[in-house]
Amino acid sequence: MGIVARKEKQKQEIRSLILEESMKLFVEEGFSKVSVRKIAERIQYSPTTLYLYFKDKNEILFYCCESGFKKMLEQNIALGLISDPIERLHQMGVNYLNFGLEYPEYYDLMFIQEAPMSALIDMGAGWSSGDQALEALKMIVQDAMDKGLIVPAKVETVAMAVWSMVHGLVSLAIRQRLDKLVPAEDVEKTMHESLDWLLKTMKKA
């Protein structure tokens, strides 16, 4: 039947509407200011209607998160052009820092808040978009090791170290902790210097 298909399509449209407007609210007012009622008001529905399309607020946050990963992956498309693993890893780190600093609210959601992960556990689903990014990271590290550009070690160990450092940089910056180490106006510059330092340091002499 064409009717049930159309209905399904309409349902998906409202779902998208909810998610889009939620993300706008995020970017405009920040994570803590986003409420079910505010989202509902924006799309001209009653607050409880959202519960017909999503289990709870966390699930909405989770899907917003997913769209954040899409955004991040798009930034990394051009990465394939770089053949040198170290150089590629470096550019990947630069992209990561830029993403976090440009869209702190997205970043907050994707890597700092616990709500999206709670939703993920509730849903029994996988972290598909996040996993994809991590796989890419592991592959680059593996590649660099295969080509003898970095000292051999367990891939997971090095990947975790690299990810942790860039995440640490971004999350400390977002939460205004890095300006306790260097003046606020130097934070961004020093973040990039730290990343450069790591890449330079891990590069086999």
Place this chain on the structure above:
Amino acid sequence: MGIVARKEKQKQEIRSLILEESMKLFVEEGFSKVSVRKIAERIQYSPTTLYLYFKDKNEILFYCCESGFKKMLEQNIALGLISDPIERLHQMGVNYLNFGLEYPEYYDLMFIQEAPMSALIDMGAGWSSGDQALEALKMIVQDAMDKGLIVPAKVETVAMAVWSMVHGLVSLAIRQRLDKLVPAEDVEKTMHESLDWLLKTMKKA
């Protein structure tokens, strides 16, 4: 006058009572479950009484945070006995990881939540306890460089890199992101391996 002194002392006692009970609530139920009303109930006062001793909830969180730093510094006392800068830096990192994993709620407050920093800005105060820890880190890095144990670089850059990595490890672990990279039971072990890897890598050959 002795009376005004005694009164001041009583006031301080209630302040301490509020902070102690708040921290207990933290450890028992986690950051998100702590409310002004719950704290008040625990100390058998009405919720609004807390506002006679603290400006707002954020200020309470800030002072809880401070006691977290004290706890952390205590763990680092034995550090002075280690003379080799690299070894000292390594042990400092190990302590950091252990602290974060043992007291995730404290860690959350100190380095992940934005509330305590908002309070700090409102109060126009300094991050004395945090600054102290960062100074210690910078000094060790400087020492290691002076002794030619690591490749020379800007101290802030290296300190930021090291801090960011350990913070990244702990915060990603707390927010259940690291188990997307390695199985949950291997997370803690791999975190330590990542730290070891960093120290080994930055050590001048």
Place this chain on the structure above:
DNA sequence: TTTAAAAACTTAACACTGTTAATTAAATTT
């Protein structure tokens, strides 16, 4: 075309949250 069933949506309500203003109770000073 009218009627029964299903789907979509809203209203009302619950149990919370941080916080302020007004009020009462207790302690201190005159």
Place this chain on the structure above:
DNA sequence: AAATTTAATTAACAGTGTTAAGTTTTTAAA
């Protein structure tokens, strides 16, 4: 003992996520 200051409370506001019950709209059957 009365007046004043300090301490603590009650009531209330405006907001939060969420559920149950009721209403409107749409679809399917008679």
